[in-house]
Amino acid sequence: MNESISIANPDSAGLNLQQKLALATGSIGILILLVTIAGVHLNSNIFLPLSIAMLFAGAAWYAHASYGKQPEGIKNNGVYHAALTNKGAIAWAIGIVLTGFYVLLYWFPASLGLANESSSNTGIIALFDPLSQFFTGEPADQWFVYGTLYTVAILAMGYKFLLKYRHNRYQTIRTLSVMFFQLFTAYLIPQILEGMHDDKAYFAKDIKNIWPLNHYFFESWHLDNMLSGGSLGMFYLVFGIFLFAVGTPIFSYFYGKRWYCSWVCGCGGLAETAGDPFRHNSTKTLRSWKIERWMVHGVLLLITIVTIVVLYGYFTNSDRFLGLSIYEYFTRPYGFVIGAAFSGVAGVGFYPILGNRVWCRFGCPLAAYIGLFQRFKSRFRITTNGDQCISCGNCSTYCEMGIDVKAYAQRGQNIVRSSCVGCGICSAVCPRGVLKLENGPEEGRFNHNPELVGKLHEPKAFGISDQK
Numbered sequence: 388m389n390e391s392i393s394i395a396n397p398d399s400a401g402l403n404l405q406q407k408l409a410l411a412t413g414s415i416g417i418l419i420l421l422v423t424i425a426g427v428h429l430n431s432n433i434f435l436p437l438s439i440a441m442l443f444a445g446a447a448w449y450a451h452a453s454y455g456k457q458p459e460g461i462k463n464n465g466v467y468h469a470a471l472t473n474k475g476a477i478a479w480a481i482g483i484v485l486t487g488f489y490v491l492l493y494w495f496p497a498s499l500g501l502a503n504e505s506s507s508n509t510g511i512i513a514l515f516d517p518l519s520q521f522f523t524g525e526p527a528d529q530w531f532v533y534g535t536l537y538t539v540a541i542l543a544m545g546y547k548f549l550l551k552y553r554h555n556r557y558q559t560i561r562t563l564s565v566m567f568f569q570l571f572t573a574y575l576i577p578q579i580l581e582g583m584h585d586d587k588a589y590f591a592k593d594i595k596n597i598w599p600l601n602h603y604f605f606e607s608w609h610l611d612n613m614l615s616g617g618s619l620g621m622f623y624l625v626f627g628i629f630l631f632a633v634g635t636p637i638f639s640y641f642y643g644k645r646w647y648c649s650w651v652c653g654c655g656g657l658a659e660t661a662g663d664p665f666r667h668n669s670t671k672t673l674r675s676w677k678i679e680r681w682m683v684h685g686v687l688l689l690i691t692i693v694t695i696v697v698l699y700g701y702f703t704n705s706d707r708f709l710g711l712s713i714y715e716y717f718t719r720p721y722g723f724v725i726g727a728a729f730s731g732v733a734g735v736g737f738y739p740i741l742g743n744r745v746w747c748r749f750g751c752p753l754a755a756y757i758g759l760f761q762r763f764k765s766r767f768r769i770t771t772n773g774d775q776c777i778s779c780g781n782c783s784t785y786c787e788m789g790i791d792v793k794a795y796a797q798r799g800q801n802i803v804r805s806s807c808v809g810c811g812i813c814s815a816v817c818p819r820g821v822l823k824l825e826n827g828p829e830e831g832r833f834n835h836n837p838e839l840v841g842k843l844h845e846p847k848a849f850g851i852s853d854q855k
């Protein structure tokens with residue numbers, strides 16, 4: 388039985404030969420990494436470049452085989468029939484493997500081959516030693532391995548994204564933007580600086596990683612390290628505070644949340660590129676929206692309290708607050724539950740099951756912070772030309788933040804939701820040009836004059852009752 392529901396080309400549900408060969412190529416790159424995790428020693432000078440080259444070649448080949456000769460338009464053919472993208476067996480297998488890898492990375496790095504005091508690296512960490520030596524003169528650790536693989540994933544899958552959405556200028560530019568920020572500010576510049584300043588104390592590596600996403604920014608050890616890190620450390624301290632207190636409100640006023648979440652952020656970068664095949668798996672229920680609001684703002688409140696306590700300890704030169712150890716009762720639990728388990732393990736490991744923006748939507752305190760500006764003091768909105776909407780539902784289906792865009796479009800109502808990351812995919816996949824991302828004047832942002840079905844139904848029926 389042919390499972391495709393396409394009338395025009397029912398055979399398009401399967402993979403063609405080129406796609407299969409491309410997948411095999413990329414799989415060899417992954418296999419090399421898995422073999423080293425299993426404890427097999429490989430020559431790093433040969434197999435690390437080989438693995439990375441196979442990953443890039445496989446992704447590029449697959450992208451060309453999938454989208455290269457296609458006419459204009461975004462193709463999501465078969466996403467509800469493939470086991471990878473419809474929460475089938477492959478999705479679960481990848482989810483479990485990814486989650487397991489994150490667990491080892493965060494809590495059992497020795498099992499990946501991280502050296503102890505009396506030994507040198509083995510396993511996958513040893514595979515990355517020559518590259519780490521090249522940048523910093525030091526052997527690799529688990530974070531170098533993670534950062535390198537993270538960057539490779541964004542660049543390789545970013546190339547695939549660029550081909551898939553190549554007829555859309557907004558998608559092209561913002562994807563090049565996240566690839567640029569990941570490669571330079573998150574990866575290359577920190578590595579080069581570390582190599583040049585090995586005599587200086589450690590300071591925040593990725594300069595665009597703003598508090599409260601960077602939850603340790605105000606912790607004593609980090610403040611001390613920046614303060615003793617010379618002019619560069621001082622620059623990181625001042626710039627980090629400026630970005631949080633001044634830059635973020637100003638940028639968010641003019642551009643909404645998208646300037647960070649869809650153009651700059653590393654978490655957003657991975658979600659938009661490697662996570663793109665899973666964006667339709669985000670839940671759209673009203674219940675999930677309620678949970679999302681409580682959770683994401685709860686995490687923001689939590690990190691605010693933790694940071695106040697941390698600063699209290701720093702300025703009073705005490706490691707206790709109300710008799711409680713600041714490390715044991717505040718910073719460590721937050722770092723474990725939110726910083727590691729939620730943002731890393733669940734946030735990325737569960738892409739294939741829960742969609743690509745689980746962390747951004749339910750847990751990121753910076754997204755919550757920027758979202759407050761987007762909701763209440765911003766020029767950004769998505770306008771909807773409701774008369775043109777044919778209720779196809781593409782926009783809601785592919786909204787990674789679970790926003791029921793169609794409900795707004797049908798009513799001709801502007802979308803000013805705090806959770807919208809301004810990815811623009813709803814607009815890109817709309818066949819009628821109904822949706823437009825705009826940075827207009829504040830006046831008229833909140834329009835309460837539903838044009839079509841709104842006249843027949845109370846807003847609550849569409850789950851948008853808090854639109855004031």
Ligand code: SF4
Nearest residue numbers: 786807808810811813
């Ligand atoms: S509403 Fe549109 S722009 Fe906003 S997150 Fe959803 S798909 Fe992206």
Ligand code: SF4
Nearest residue numbers: 776777779780782817
């Ligand atoms: S994609 Fe466009 S036409 Fe389809 S439901 Fe959304 S706004 Fe309406």
